[in-house]
Amino acid sequence: MSERTYVTPVGDTGMYILDTAAWRVYRPVMDKSRCIHCGLCFSYCPVNAIQADGKDYTITYDYCKGCGICAHECPKEAISMQLEGSVKANG
Template identity: 50%
Template structure:
């Protein structure tokens, strides 16, 4: 059958679902204000903020634009800017 028995699935399928296309507002970081506290990494429900660089970096392929990071940032270093579509 074409379907997996019991609707079973291998892990990692969520990677195929590029939720970045849902976004209306995108988070933009103001590096001058950022204190590098890392709260936005913990808060992001999609887990798409990383600190590979010196500053937090948003993976826009998956960021849905929910705005939680901007809402919670203690330094008010994240602004939500409307996407141009």
């Protein structure tokens, strides 16, 4: 039996590597022109798929499951959930 590697997005142990993006149906897309840099999307994302760089927030898709929590919590409706394949990239 081959050895398995256990990691999570935050570097803990005890969880298999899974391509969680594989089962995403809807993709969060951020309209940065509407963003007021409140950080709520960053705080609420359960898998740390939103990165903060100073005041700038960016969605990364390696672990994003498309749960929509970020879009639901955004006070400016700057994040919309769009069907996978209908958009090319995060704004």
